[in-house]
Amino acid sequence: MHHAHIDKFAYQDSHVHRLDSRVKFIVVLVFTAVVISLPATSLSILACYAIGPFAILVLGGIPLRFALKHILVVSPFVLVLALSCPLYDKTPFAMAFGPFTWQSSLGWMRCFTILGKFIVTMLALIALVSTTRFNDLLTGLQRLGLPKLLIIQLGFLYRYIFLLIDRAHHILRARAGRKLKNLGAKIELKTTAAMLGSLFIRSIDTAEHINIAMQARGFDRKWRTISRLQVRSSDLLFAAITALFLLGLHFLVRPLLH
Amino acid sequence: MHMANELLSVPVAAGTLAIAAASLGFICRKLRHIITSDKLALMGILGAFVFAAQMVNFQLPAMPGTSGHMVGAVLLAIILGPHAGAIVISSVVIIQCLIFQDGGLLALGCNLINMAIVPSYLGYFLYKTATAGPFGPLRVYIGAILACVIAIEAGAVLVPIQAALSHILAVPFSTFLITMLGVHFLVGLVEGLVTVAVLGYLQQVRPDIVLTSLSGKVRLSRKAVLITLVIFTAVIGAGLSLLASGLPDGLEWSYAERPDQPDFEPAVANQDHRIAAVDDFQSKYSPLPDYSIRTSKLGETLGQEAETAAGWTSFAGVVGAALTMAFIWLTARILRKKESTEP
Numbered sequence: 001m002h003h004a005h006i007d008k009f010a011y012q013d014s015h016v017h018r019l020d021s022r023v024k025f026i027v028v029l030v031f032t033a034v035v036i037s038l039p040a041t042s043l044s045i046l047a048c049y050a051i052g053p054f055a056i057l058v059l060g061g062i063p064l065r066f067a068l069k070h071i072l073v074v075s076p077f078v079l080v081l082a083l084s085c086p087l088y089d090k091t092p093f094a095m096a097f098g099p100f101t102w103q104s105s106l107g108w109m110r111c112f113t114i115l116g117k118f119i120v121t122m123l124a125l126i127a128l129v130s131t132t133r134f135n136d137l138l139t140g141l142q143r144l145g146l147p148k149l150l151i152i153q154l155g156f157l158y159r160y161i162f163l164l165i166d167r168a169h170h171i172l173r174a175r176a177g178r179k180l181k182n183l184g185a186k187i188e189l190k191t192t193a194a195m196l197g198s199l200f201i202r203s204i205d206t207a208e209h210i211n212i213a214m215q216a217r218g219f220d221r222k223w224r225t226i227s228r229l230q231v232r233s234s235d236l237l238f239a240a241i242t243a244l245f246l247l248g249l250h251f252l253v254r255p256l257l258h
Numbered sequence: 259m260h261m262a263n264e265l266l267s268v269p270v271a272a273g274t275l276a277i278a279a280a281s282l283g284f285i286c287r288k289l290r291h292i293i294t295s296d297k298l299a300l301m302g303i304l305g306a307f308v309f310a311a312q313m314v315n316f317q318l319p320a321m322p323g324t325s326g327h328m329v330g331a332v333l334l335a336i337i338l339g340p341h342a343g344a345i346v347i348s349s350v351v352i353i354q355c356l357i358f359q360d361g362g363l364l365a366l367g368c369n370l371i372n373m374a375i376v377p378s379y380l381g382y383f384l385y386k387t388a389t390a391g392p393f394g395p396l397r398v399y400i401g402a403i404l405a406c407v408i409a410i411e412a413g414a415v416l417v418p419i420q421a422a423l424s425h426i427l428a429v430p431f432s433t434f435l436i437t438m439l440g441v442h443f444l445v446g447l448v449e450g451l452v453t454v455a456v457l458g459y460l461q462q463v464r465p466d467i468v469l470t471s472l473s474g475k476v477r478l479s480r481k482a483v484l485i486t487l488v489i490f491t492a493v494i495g496a497g498l499s500l501l502a503s504g505l506p507d508g509l510e511w512s513y514a515e516r517p518d519q520p521d522f523e524p525a526v527a528n529q530d531h532r533i534a535a536v537d538d539f540q541s542k543y544s545p546l547p548d549y550s551i552r553t554s555k556l557g558e559t560l561g562q563e564a565e566t567a568a569g570w571t572s573f574a575g576v577v578g579a580a581l582t583m584a585f586i587w588l589t590a591r592i593l594r595k596k597e598s599t600e601p
Contacts, residue, residue, distance in 0.1 A: 007357055028363065029363060029364070032263055032362065032363050032364050033268055033271075033364060035263075036263050036264060036266065036267075036268060036271070036364060037267070037268045040426070043572065044571070044572035044573070044574075044575035044576045044579075045575060047575060047576045047579035047580070048575055048578070048579045050579060050583070051579055051582050051583055051586070054583045054586065055583075055586045058586050058587050058590045059586075059590060061590075061594070070359060071359075074260075074358070074359050074360050074361075077260060077262065078262045078264060078265070081265060081421075081427055081429065082264075084427075084428075084429050085427065085428040085429065086428075087428075087429075088428040088429055088430060088433075089428035096570075096572065097572055097573055097576075098570065098572075098573035099570075099573075106428075107428050110426075110427075110428055114264045114265070114426065114427075115264075117263070117264040118262060118263070118264045121263045121264070121362055121363070121364075122359055122362070125355075125356075125359050125362065125363055126359055129356055129357060129359065134356070134357065137356065147282065147283055147286035147287075148286075149286040149289060149290060149293075149345065150282060150286055150345065150348070150349065150352075152298055152302070153298075153301055153302055153305065153345055153346065153349045154349050154352060154353065155302070156298065156299060156301070156302020156303065156305070156306075157302050157305035157306055157309075157349050157350065157353055158353060158357070159302070160302060160303050160305075160306035161305075161306045161309050161310075161353070161357075163306070164303070164306040164307055164309065164310035165306075165309060165310050165313060167310060168310035168311070168313045168314055169313070171314065172313070172314060182317055185317075188316050188317050189316065189451060189452070189455050190455060191316070192314060192316040192452060192455070193452060193455030193456045193458065193459045194459055195314050196311050196314055196328065196452065196456045196459075197456050197459035197460050197463065198459075198463075199307060199310055199311060199314070200307060200311075200456065200460065201460070201463060201464055201467075203303045203304060203306070203307040203310075204300065204303075204304075204467065206303055207299045207300040207302075207303040207304070208300075210299040210303070211296045211298075211299045211300070214299060215295075215296070219295060220295075221295045221298070253575070256571060256575075257571050257572060257575045
């Protein structure tokens with residue numbers, strides 16, 4: 001497999017990696033909710049909120065360039081919608097930063113806030129995913145009450161994604177090697193259908209093999225993992241620090257910035 | 259069309275998350291009786307297939323330079339049945355959120371509804387309705403294309419509705435809606451063509467898959483589907499009429515302007531000093547201060563001094579945050595160096 005594993009950093013080891021996945025998941029969920037409920041007119045407070053995910057990324061040893069690059073990859077939809085805000089909302093709004101003040105529109109403010117929130121919440125999500133092994137996350141989610149069927153489904157999906165993406169790459173390479181020009185809509189469509197169809201059939205065959213192997217090993221519809229989850233004092237400390245961080249920003253820093 | 263956290267307000271996000279969680283729980287409960295353990299591996303791998311299939315792109319006709327790929331929701335619903343199809347696509351959406359960070363954690367509810375649950379069930383129902391009766395290739399083709407276009411459009415329509423209910427975007431609802439409808443008509447059409455072509459290929463190579471449809475016995479009672487559709491339409495219609503009547507937003511609507519309960523008004527207009535105190539507190543430490551509140555407090559226009567002061571505080575905020583981050587980064591770096599030299 002030649003593609004980069006997107007969650008390769010989850011297999012490192014650090015204090016953040018060792019935290020309980022449930023605690024991390026809930027903390028990120030709360031953090032995201034707090035950030036998106038921030039007013040649309042305050043940008044500088046977002047910089048303060050960014051400290052949280054930033055600290056976790058740094059403590060977990062995740063390269064920042066990786067995180068930022070990844071945010072750029074998933075941003076197009078938000079970017080388009082955010083950039084359309086200044087077109088429609090032209091309410092004048094005075095912006096001020098340090099010694100500079102300038103007249104702008106509320107639309108630009110909204111645009112920047114949406115983008116700022118996007119970056120902060122995405123940093124938090126990346127911090128969660130790249131410091132937690134997916135199996136641990138799944139076990140945590142199961143303990144939090146996700147249906148077992150969905151957990152099994154997610155487990156399988158994660159396990160075979162990279163295999164099938166590799167296969168798709170092989171098929172694409174084969175097409176690129178044989179097709180030297182655009183063949184016209186009809187043949188293009190037919191080729192694609194054949195590629196997808198063969199991929200589909202191979203997936204079903206693989207599933208059959210896996211099923212036989214699972215039955216042979218005595219699969220009884222129970223999903224057993226070796227992930228052991230335990231809320232330790234370090235997890236409580238982490239939750240307490242996060243709570244202090246959020247409350248401190250809300251009651252001490254936010255009034256100052258307004 | 260992955261919805262992002264930032265385009266949603268917390269009530270909308272929480273509401274859609276609750277709806278998505280409830281329907282997923284219901285589907286899982288339903289599937290537990292239908293599905294045998296040998297289908298588990300199949301469902302998982304077909305989820306991975308959807309990922310791989312989305313990488314297979316092809317040139318779009320009449321639009322040089324652009325390429326399309328398939329979404330796969332309707333194809334899986336046709337082959338696996340709507341319940342299993344919905345679970346598989348839901349798992350794909352969850353993985354897209356958790357592993358690939360496409361769409362936010364709080365927007366997951368919206369994304370599950372828009373891209374997994376609605377297209378799977380609507381697509382399956384439309385396909386089955388169109389292909390009911392004697393089997394014919396033309397029927398299958400028309401049914402599949404129709405199912406894809408309408409199912410994807412239905413999911414796409416929900417995006418502007420959710421965004422408009424949240425009141426974050428400045429884009430007018432109608433513009434957003436028309437853009438989404440236009441773009442997703444093309445997406446749906448391409449999806450339909452590819453789905454038909456793949457079904458045709460499977461029919462040639464492995465007719466057993468298409469004919470018996472791996473789904474086994476899945477029955478959607480027509481009555482249940484119709485009732486769901488009616489409720490769905492009513493909910494969307496209610497949402498649209500709310501938007502059209504120009505209410506400021508859901509939260510304000512809930513405590514300030516209750517057109518359905520005229521008696522509700524005095525309770526808020528109450529001159530109680532506690533309420534005044536709370537109001538004052540809120541405008542001071544407000545979690546959601548409107549910009550208008552602030553300007554009205556500082557006077558009609560921000561004075562030069564007030565402006566500069568506001569400028570300096572925000573400057574201090576950003577610089578402080580940057581300094582803190584630099585401090586954290588340096589500390590971590592020093593610690594790591596120590597760790598790596600020690601052993």
